[in-house]
Amino acid sequence: MRILITGKRGQVGHELTKSLSCLGDIIATDSQTLDLSKTEELAEKVEILAPDLIVNAAAYTAVDKAETEQELAYKVNALAPQILAEVAKNRDIPLIHYSTDYVFNGSGDKAWTEDAETQPLNVYGRTKLAGELAISNASDKYLIFRTSWVYGARGANFLNTMKRLAIDKVQLSIVHDQVGTPTWARHIADVTAQVISQSHQQTDFWQSHSGVYHLSGAGRASWFDFAQQIFNLMAAQGHSVPKLHPITTRDYPTPANRPANSLLDNTKLKQHFDLALPDWQTTLEWVMSGKE
Template structure:
């Protein structure tokens, strides 16, 4: 009798979690929990839930993602982004389970113009980035089997993100000023979810080629290509046929409570070399996202 693999998924109502509920379903029984079912700010509740579920795989896309608000709520951001992943990792180690966790380009300070590699020096500029880095290190310290996927500029057809904000504002205002000196890769949440499922289908297979050489660690996972927030907005406008005038501005003209890195480019070569996976160009992903949303 074959035992069904149990996958515990956090953040089920978030934009990445929503897609993962679908892409992971072919790999096992997905137990999808939202913040009402498991509050990541409550470490004891997180531990109790994992022990009750006893999953084979834990996938954690849930996070405190309000970058500016984190500057005034550092304790809450730390509880969700740093403490909770550490608890999940401790329980994964106890169960012999695999933990999949998502992190961010904001662990880097954004200097230079070269895409960041996984072993680049981390030096976050804001509380959000610092708490996400602390979460990475808490996971690594447990010694559990883990995959940490750093990504950037995530968007989708649901939730709260740059795409949806721009589509709304372009209809409400005749002119928008958009930051043009921060460079990164807009990443469609569906592509993230599908790539995650492809990786898991390799590492969790009964006769995995990784049995002898474990692929655990940090990987960068973004759509291919690069642009600025202004360039992203222009691309959205092209597909959306909205009439607002989009003016490029430097970050200094749009002060925010949290500093943002100017260079958010991530090098995805390790993902390609290890798993043979490359996410599509961000232009193509955006077109597919908007096409899917229009149906």
């Protein structure tokens, strides 16, 4: 099986190239080899690669910049997934795609289920939702995994930002009134690999399982909680860490509005695939131990 992975230099894409390597021949691409913003040539390039499965980990993820780069964000997050879905449909192959908690407005305090009303607060969320809808309309063999607060040992993410700031900051102010669940990129890739393996064992898999699934770590945290746990683990390793101060979203204005509640309900993932991620604190400790 030839597996096309887009966005190989991203957090999830990087992990996918390793997690899926035992399932087939990997065709891992980045923006240099397969630029999703060049939508006019995307279908032809994918057809030439002749994949048996498309795993789209590429995305425009600069949430604040998307407010002013709306056309580019739309091309990468909405139009490109539509084209990939159309190619997948024409080739009669599956498409796996990743979306975000930002499709929700963040109201309330309950974890969002897959069938909850979507109401994005920013351009990034609207383009990701448009991508979801385009895929569901164009393809009948697809999985969309919505995830949240993705981090890893490499790349631009909250964990690495905190570790970098700890070097020269004595104090830091971190938002405490936005909640979600930190999710390790490796776990996202591993779940994807296990689901693909299951698809090989069921003849009607795509007919019965195509749809949207939430995929995030277990537990609940604010950005302040996440930062505090990072610094607790760093301090235990003998590092000097800043003193943290909780602030509100209003105290830290950004160009794009963020949802206050990004908790995702992972029940459907467990019911359909018998898969669930561990508690975010346990995972973070493992990642920061250097054993990963």
